[in-house]
Amino acid sequence: MTEARRRVVVTDEGPILVYGPVDVEMPDGTRVRSDRVVTALCACGRSRHRPFCDTSHRRRVRDDGGKEHDP
Amino acid sequence: MTTTTPGAPTLPAPRGPVSEAVLSALRGERTAPPAVDGSPPYGEDLQLALYCCYEPHYRGFRGVDADREWDPTLLAVRAELEGVFLGALRDDVPAGADVGSEIDALLVEHVDAFGVSHHLRRHGELWQLREYVAHRSLYHLKEADPQTFVIPRLDGPPKAALVTVQHDEYGAGDPERAHSRLFADMMTELGLCADYGAYLESAPAEILAEVNFMSLCGLHRGLRAALVGQFATIELTSSPGSDRLVRAMRRLGCGPAALRFYAEHVEADAVHEQLVRRGVITPLLSAEPELASDVVFGIRGSLFLADRSEERLLHHWNRGESSFRDGVDGRRP
Numbered sequence: 001m002t003e004a005r006r007r008v009v010v011t012d013e014g015p016i017l018v019y020g021p022v023d024v025e026m027p028d029g030t031r032v033r034s035d036r037v038v039t040a041l042c043a044c045g046r047s048r049h050r051p052f053c054d055t056s057h058r059r060r061v062r063d064d065g066g067k068e069h070d071p
Numbered sequence: 072m073t074t075t076t077p078g079a080p081t082l083p084a085p086r087g088p089v090s091e092a093v094l095s096a097l098r099g100e101r102t103a104p105p106a107v108d109g110s111p112p113y114g115e116d117l118q119l120a121l122y123c124c125y126e127p128h129y130r131g132f133r134g135v136d137a138d139r140e141w142d143p144t145l146l147a148v149r150a151e152l153e154g155v156f157l158g159a160l161r162d163d164v165p166a167g168a169d170v171g172s173e174i175d176a177l178l179v180e181h182v183d184a185f186g187v188s189h190h191l192r193r194h195g196e197l198w199q200l201r202e203y204v205a206h207r208s209l210y211h212l213k214e215a216d217p218q219t220f221v222i223p224r225l226d227g228p229p230k231a232a233l234v235t236v237q238h239d240e241y242g243a244g245d246p247e248r249a250h251s252r253l254f255a256d257m258m259t260e261l262g263l264c265a266d267y268g269a270y271l272e273s274a275p276a277e278i279l280a281e282v283n284f285m286s287l288c289g290l291h292r293g294l295r296a297a298l299v300g301q302f303a304t305i306e307l308t309s310s311p312g313s314d315r316l317v318r319a320m321r322r323l324g325c326g327p328a329a330l331r332f333y334a335e336h337v338e339a340d341a342v343h344e345q346l347v348r349r350g351v352i353t354p355l356l357s358a359e360p361e362l363a364s365d366v367v368f369g370i371r372g373s374l375f376l377a378d379r380s381e382e383r384l385l386h387h388w389n390r391g392e393s394s395f396r397d398g399v400d401g402r403r404p
Contacts, residue, residue, distance in 0.1 A: 009349075017345055035243060037235050040342045048314075053341040055310040060180045 015040035015053035024051045079133045080268025083123070087116025089152070093123050096145050097135045104144065107151040112159035113379070115396075117152055118279040122271070124149040125286040128220075129213055130267055153287055160284070160372050167367040170300075170356060174348060177307045177370070186381045188312040190388065191319035200319060201261050202394050203384065205270040206278045210285070211254035212267050215240035217282070220289030221298045227358070229299070232350025236306065236343045250339075253332040260328040273395040277380040284376055288369060296362035299351060300369020304377075306343040313337045 009017040018039045024032045032051055040053035047054045082098070085091035092105035110117045126132060127140040139145060167173065191200055210217075215237050225233060242249035255265035264270075288298035313336035320330050356363055387394040 009345075011345065015341065015345070017342070036239060036339070036342060037243065038342050038346060040338075040345060049338055052338045054314060054337050055341045055344065058178055058180045058311070060182050062182050064183050 010043075014044065014055070014057040016043050017041075026051065078267055079131045079135075080126075080266070080271060082132045082135065083119065083271050085116075086119045087114070089116045090120040090123065093120040093145070093148060096142065096148070097123060097127070097132060097139055099136060099139070104148060107148070107155060110155065112155045113276055113280055115276045117155060118276040118283060121149070121152045121156060121283045121287075122279045124152065125283065125290070126268075128286070128290065129216060153291075156280075156283065157287065160375070161368075164368060164371040164375050166364060167371070168364040170352065170363050170366050170370075173367050173370050174303065174307065174352070177304065178344075180311055186312075187384050188315040188319070190385060192315040192322070195319055195323075195388075197323050197325075199384075199388050199394075200316075200323060200325075201263055204258060204261055205263055206274055206380070206384070206394070208254065208258060208263070208265075208270050209268075209274055209278060210282050212251050212265070214250045214254060217285035217289040218298060218302045220286075221295050221302075224292045224295040224298075225355070228354040229351045229358075232346050232354075233299075233302070235350070236346050239339055239343070250332070250335070253328075253335055256328040257332040260326045275383055275394070275396050277376070277383045281373070281376045281380055284372055294365065294369075296355070296359075296365035297369035297372065299355060299362075300366040300371075301373045302369075303347045303352060303366070304370050304373045306340050306347045309340040310337050310344065313340065 004020070007019040009019075011017065018041060019037070021033070021035045022039050024034065024039075024041070026032060034052065042050050042053045042056075044057040046056035048056065082094055085094050087110070089105040089107055089110050092102050095102040105120075107117070123132075124145060127135065127137070127145075131137060131140070187203060191203065218233070219237055222230060222234060222237070238244075240250050242252065246252060258265040285298070285301055288294040288301055313333040316333040317330055317337065320333065352366065356366070384394045
């Protein structure tokens with residue numbers, strides 16, 4: 001099979017979605033593999049599961065009257 | 072023809088007259104139809120009866136004829152039970168049609184929220200974590216199955232996107248990676264029994280109601296949009312909660328198989344959230360905008376029932392008691 005052109009979706013609020021299994025090369029040279037049909041790569045820098053999104057980009061609010069903030 | 076799926080659970084004990092009648096009907100005994108009227112909609116009796124009406128559509132029960140799945144008597148009782156349950160939910164859950172705001176609300180992390188996963192992460196004990204996992208096994212040992220019923224009720228892009236998520240749930244071709252399998256591995260490592268339905272007897276009505284809501288919406292084409300709302304609620308809210316459970320398990324010194332299930336869900340559901348929002352809900356509502364109110368009903372209904380379960384668990388744990396039904400102690404499962 002010839003290498004297919006992958007679909008990549010850049011979301012406005014969170015991760016970058018890459019269609020198809022991927023090998024991600026990290027800054028230290030290690031490779032992280034994802035076999036998912038779609039992989040969500042962290043683009044906000046907050047994930048504790050980098051390179052993958054763990055939804056840490058989500059807006060966090062305090063319900064006790066404290067100030068709302070975006071991450 | 073008496074065929075039972077291997078490993079099917081045994082029938083549970085009845086919890087009142089309605090479940091008693093359903094269990095008799097499942098055993099093939101001739102019994103008068105139960106008087107469903109007046110049975111509390113979220114009560115033990117009605118929820119167990121409904122659960123047992125749905126189970127023949129999944130793995131069935133040991134010794135129960137597979138043909139009972141389409142037994143007109145049982146289907147008639149099921150319809151009555153569904154009417155009571157659905158009627159109560161429609162009364163208790165405020166109606167709405169603004170799916171966008173509903174989804175946005177699910178995507179906000181409430182820093183000072185406090186639920187079961189927060190409790191377990193901060194100071195839950197191992198027996199409480201095991202009880203939680205035992206309760207959740209009623210869904211997770213058939214994880215994704217109730218939502219799979221909706222596939223032939225969708226078409227085009229929403230169907231393709233939903234199947235993509237389900238493919239991942241079922242292990243993307245590798246049965247060892249199926250989420251139900253990862254859940255079973257976690258149960259074994261936590262010293263729980265990983266047999267399908269093993270914790271039906273100990274599960275209170277609140278837990279049964281959550282699974283019943285999924286089966287109800289999955290098995291009715293008229294509720295397909297509510298199923299999509301229910302599905303979205305799981306996929307959108309699961310990542311942060313799973314992360315707290317991973318941290319709870321680390322704190323409690325649980326092994327790798329236990330950690331793996333929730334760690335997998337942190338990453339998987341971050342992807343599924345995107346697929347459900349962009350791939351399922353947006354195209355579904357652009358093709359059929361009149362479904363918006365049912366999507367909202369599915370979201371609010373599942374949140375309402377999930378809150379009831381959380382309250383039940385925390386209420387018992389805060390008093391140092393087991394959240395298992397009377398007579399079953401989670402500290403010695």
